[in-house]
Amino acid sequence: MTLASPTSTARGTTDPWTSHAARIVGITEEIAGVRSYDLLFSDQGQRLAYRFLPGQFNMLHLPGIGEAAISISSSPARPDQLTHTVRAVGNVTDALARASVGDAVLVRGPFGNAWPVDRLDQRDVVLVAGGLGLASQRALIVELARGAIPCRRATLLHGSKHPADLLYQQEYAGWQASGIDVHLIVNTPSPEWTGPVGLVTDIFKTLPLVPAETTLLCCGPDRMMTAVAELALKQGISPAEIYLSLERNMSCAVAHCGLCQFGPLFVCRDGPVFRHDQIARFLAVPQL
Ligand SMILES: Cc1cc2nc3c(=O)[nH]c(=O)nc-3n(C[C@H](O)[C@H](O)[C@H](O)COP(=O)(O)OP(=O)(O)OC[C@H]3O[C@@H](n4cnc5c(N)ncnc54)[C@H](O)[C@@H]3O)c2cc1C
Numbered sequence: 001m002t003l004a005s006p007t008s009t010a011r012g013t014t015d016p017w018t019s020h021a022a023r024i025v026g027i028t029e030e031i032a033g034v035r036s037y038d039l040l041f042s043d044q045g046q047r048l049a050y051r052f053l054p055g056q057f058n059m060l061h062l063p064g065i066g067e068a069a070i071s072i073s074s075s076p077a078r079p080d081q082l083t084h085t086v087r088a089v090g091n092v093t094d095a096l097a098r099a100s101v102g103d104a105v106l107v108r109g110p111f112g113n114a115w116p117v118d119r120l121d122q123r124d125v126v127l128v129a130g131g132l133g134l135a136s137q138r139a140l141i142v143e144l145a146r147g148a149i150p151c152r153r154a155t156l157l158h159g160s161k162h163p164a165d166l167l168y169q170q171e172y173a174g175w176q177a178s179g180i181d182v183h184l185i186v187n188t189p190s191p192e193w194t195g196p197v198g199l200v201t202d203i204f205k206t207l208p209l210v211p212a213e214t215t216l217l218c219c220g221p222d223r224m225m226t227a228v229a230e231l232a233l234k235q236g237i238s239p240a241e242i243y244l245s246l247e248r249n250m251s252c253a254v255a256h257c258g259l260c261q262f263g264p265l266f267v268c269r270d271g272p273v274f275r276h277d278q279i280a281r282f283l284a285v286p287q288l
Contacts, residue, residue, distance in 0.1 A: 057069050058082070058111065124155070124215070
C-alpha cells in the first residue's frame with residue numbers, strides 16, 4: 001500500500017469529536033516508563049476508513065480518566081493497526097501503563113499536520129530526535145526505510161540522557177541496513193557504552209551537509225530543537241527547510257479550547273509540525 005496522498009493532512013471519515021472504540025492487541029515495553037500500544041479498531045468500517053500521515057497524532061481517551069495527545073508511531077501503510085508509544089507522566093498515561101492486552105481505548109483522530117513527506121524527494125533528510133521525540137518520527141523513518149517516501153539520503157540523530165533511554169533500540173540495525181545513517185549519542189554513558197557522549201548538536205556539527213539540499217526534521221524538547229535549528233541556520237540550511245514538531249498541553253485538538261495556542265497558531269490545528277520561519281519568533285518567547 002502506498003501513502004494516501006502526499007498532502008499535509010489526512011483524516012478518517014468521521015467528525016473530529018467522535019471517539020472510536022479500539023482494543024489493545026499488543027504491548028511492547030520499550031524503555032523504563034515507556035510502552036508501545038498496538039491498537040485495533042473494533043469496527044471493521046473504521047479499520048478500512050482510517051488514514052493518517054507520518055507526524056500526525058490521535059487523542060487517546062480512557063473513559064472516566066481523560067484524553068491525551070499521542071503521536072502515531074506505526075507505518076501509515078497499515079492504518080488499521082496503530083501503534084502509540086507512551087511515557088507514563090500523568091492521568092491518562094499512568095492509566096495506560098496499568099492497561100493490559102484486550103483492554104479498551106477510545107481513539108479520536110487523526111489530528112494535526114504531518115512531516116513534509118511530499119517535499120523530501122531528491123533531498124538530504126536529517127532527522128533529529130531527542131528522547132521520546134523519536135516516537136513522532138518513527139512512522140516517517142519506517143516509510144523512508146521501505147522506500148515508500150523517496151529522498152536522496154536519510155540521516156537520523158537520536159540522543160537520550162542514558163543509553164538505556166534510547167528508544168526503539170531493536171530497530172536501528174534494520175534502519176541502518178535499509179540505508180538510513182543512524183547516529184546515537186547519550187548525555188551520560190554507562191560502563192558498557194562505546195558510542196559518543198554529548199548532545200545531538202555535537203553529532204550534527206560533524207555531518208557532511210550540503211546545506212542547500214538538506215531538509216531538517218526535528219522533534220524533542222524545545223531547548224534541543226532551538227539549539228539544533230540555530231546550528232542548522234548557521235550552517236546555511238534555509239529556515240524554510242527546518243521543521244520542528246512541537247508538544248503543548250492540549251484538550252480539544254480542534255483549535256477550540258485554546259490550551260495549545262502558540263502565538264497566533266494552534267499546535268493542534270496548525271501543527272504539530274511547523275517550519276522554523278513560521279515559529280522562530282514565538283519560540284524565543286519564554287513560557288509560550
Ligand atoms: C502533538 C503531540 C504529540 C504527543 N505525542 C506523545 C507521544 O507520542 N508519547 C507521549 O508519551 N506523549 C506524547 N505527547 C505528550 C502527552 O500528550 C502529554 O504528556 C499528556 O499531558 C499526557 O496526558 P496525561 O493525562 O497522562 O498527563 P497529565 O495528567 O496531563 O500530566 C502531564 C504532565 O503535566 C503535569 N500537570 C498535569 N496537570 C497540571 C497542572 N494543572 N498544572 C501544571 N502541571 C500539570 C503533570 O505533573 C505531568 O508532568 C504528545 C503531545 C502532543 C501535543
